[in-house]
Amino acid sequence: MAVPNQNENPDPSPDRRTAIAELLRRIAPVAGELGDRFAAAGHELALVGGPVRDALLRRPTKDVDLTTDAPPQRILELIDGWADAVWTIGIDFGTVGLRKAGVELEITTYRSESYDPKSRKPEVSYGTSLVEDLRRRDFAVNAMAARLPGHEFVDPFGGLADLQRKVLRTPGRPEDSFSDDPLRMMRAARFASQLGFTVAPDVVRAMTDMAGRIEIVSAERIRDELSKLISGRHPREGLALLVDTGLAAHVLPELPKLRLEIDEHHRHKDVYEHSLIVLEQAIAQEEDGPDLVLRLAALLHDIGKPRTRRFEPGGRVSFHHHEVVGAKLARKRLTALRYPKDVVADVSRLVELHLRFHGYGTGEWTDSAVRRYVRDAGPLLSRLHKLTRADCTTRNRRKADRLRRTYDDLEARIERLAQEEELAAIRPEIDGNEIQEILGIGPGPLVGKAYRFLLELRLDQGVIGKDAAAAELRRWAAAEGVGAPEDGSEDGGTEGGDA
Template identity: 55%
Template sequence: MSKVTTPEKLFDVPDPTDPLAAPALMARAEGVVEKHAALLEPLARAFHERGETLYMVGGSVRDAMLGRGVHDLDFTTSARPAVIQEILGEWGEKVWDTGIEFGTVSAIRRGETVEITTFRSDLYDGVTRNPEVTFGDTLEGDLVRRDFACNAMAIELSLDDDLRLSPTFHDPVDGLSDLVAQVLDTPQAPEVSFRDDPLRMLRAARFVSQLGFTVADRVFDAMRDMAGEIERITAERVQAELDKLMCGARPWEGIDLLVATGLADRILPEVPALQLETDEHMQHKDVYRHSLTVLRQATELEEDGPDLELRWAALLHDIGKPATRAPKEGGGVTFHHHEVVGAKLARKRLKALKYPKHVIEDVGQLVFLHMRFHGFGEGQWTDSAVRRYATDAGDLLPRLHKLVRADCTTRNAKKAARLQRTYDELEDRIAEIAAKEDLARVRPDLDGNEIMEILDLKPGPEVGKAWKYLKELRLERGELDHDDAVAELKAWWEKERA
């Protein structure tokens, strides 16, 4: 692909050709300031009395214009950190200065959090993304160093002659035009911006996912040409951006941008590798496109907001296919056991990205289990198979249901309906057996103490083997009464000792 496009808008933004578009968006942002006037007016007066200026800035202004809702209020100011700290100490109910070396002080009042940072004009060494912190003297100098023009607008908390709040809009890099057009472009040349901080390239993909924006042609070209610079960024920072991307409204578009620019080759190489493989059902252009479709469909099945582990499993569920590709007799290809290989690759990649152990294990297990449903013929699920499916998934079962349904992407309407109907029947079977047998707590019919007493054993590996045998028996045949369980255990033990 050459450029990433967005099919529809996520937010109510006026038509770019409408001459009233820009004033309407400015009014939205100023309305947010006015909505918080009772809170912000005393703050603005305090800065005014010190001879300092104060501006709402960045994502707060952008989100206000998009109607996203503004939860935390970000500001920049001419005041130096010590002055900010003094003012917030009087204004706020609680103040913290963990970022004061970077010029940032935060406070909370009446449930609202504000973060105020001194104008910055940092210097970068082109080796790390950590700048030499330098405080600036102008708003324009602060805004031009920001990542994207749509994040470089400001609303001054200015006061009228009666010292009442009278917000004033500032847009020295024309971010408003980009916002109306829903385009991500950099205030400076993108090559300069990304060389200063390569993480901004990942932020571009993240905003594509979160906001539904496209990237300007020159931004796309710079991301492609400078993809190698991302290796200056630590795995922890990459992971943090990927989290935000994956939990955005359109994660498949953010991933697509990473792949198209070559950034994914550096941080998530298993995903672009899928472009080399043709889906064995010939339903999709390639397995990569299929994986993006599964990711999109998985997000549509979510019920309580973004599910990071489900989304990662959806994206990575087929990454074992390149390593397992083999020609099929009569034409086509197969990917036998790609779920086993894929689970290992998913765990390895997420570990390299410094994900928590529980995320690594959950995503790996979902990838491992995603083909289990397809291993059984339609309507041929035995009670034993149903028990194993549910117990192997454990707490992941609700996610596995969504993943398997999302993976049914055939364009054949009759086949798609048949697959969904079959899965409906499986869920009904699970619910039916669970109601009778409490599948969430499937355990052998005899516990370890009973096993040791019946077989006259002391604690050791033999007890574990006996326990495992009884659990397999429980899964295969369902609950046994006590006498039958004892008889089965004794028969098994006789064979073991023979």
């Protein structure tokens, strides 16, 4: 089908054409062979959406998305015996996946989809026009295609111009687009974060007016978009868009609640702005790409403050135990968003621990307290270091330098103890089997109680040697009235596990 007119389908610059050609070469000969197969059968095939956009932006892309006028069953017939592997998990939505020569592709039949106002599932209908298929896509920058074979560039809605201006518009009216799929409002914020694009004013207005529609979308789909947003290069822009349009009130209500009213004496910080700065400062410390757990913890670390704010005598404002309340709120929200259990546990634990350092003072902690800090952080210690450092947003240079030096000192002490005591794997010097042998008891709750005593001993005194630890265990057992006597004889004691 011919494109609507030349003005709607400007020829990309030589540089842009080269970018598309490079993408097509990367998936050749697969794309060429597939295009020939579909053309020979009288069907259209085109590379579409994200891969075209990313090629034009010179960004790497893992996806190879294709679209066609062939219905799903016809797609299966055309790739039968040609593809190395086929999967049909998305066939109800018109999508067939395949792998050929190490390249994975998804082919989707031209379609339109819309949501019933009370339904979480879209109604899918198939179409016959590439341009109409592009019309129903979320944003004009994702509504560009390259036909196969032939590589004809198709851009009926000005996506190339939007890429050059770094703006997000919908191909048609944003109200129609968001009515068809409310998740596209989240995608607008996600692309603002990933690409650093601004969002057109009419799109922002539609997002604001229709924010409540997001509630018909499943928690899993919202979670996936939120994770991509937070993991983007510019998460502040995406999060601000969620808050300003009211979407955050439906998907992450704890975030806009951080906009606490500031009294005229400015007796406390703007917690919302502080949290965004902490997020940015945590990101600046990342070493191996986006760390979703660290970023979520940085964003949510103070969400307990609105519930714990108290106005004290003398004009002071307090947020006592906000880290405990915040940890519970983080766990509840992330669970509702269907995050994996390990992510929920790690983020809520970091929120709970983020204030612990402030008890360190100017280095008054004993070695025992340092060991407990490491023990409580466990495998999250590196992230806790980054979160704690990021949490310093004071403009007072002297105070900031003092906090930095103090945390430097704590990390140095942790490193020293780690070298001396294998601190990262703190455990008693006597294991469960040895406890049973020393006390003359069998398996049971008493072994766990003795183990916990020995762990506290290890934290308090460090490495004291097995003989000394065994002597302390016998003294503890004697005080508890259980186990073998201190001289090691086997008379006396209680039945194992009945303490």
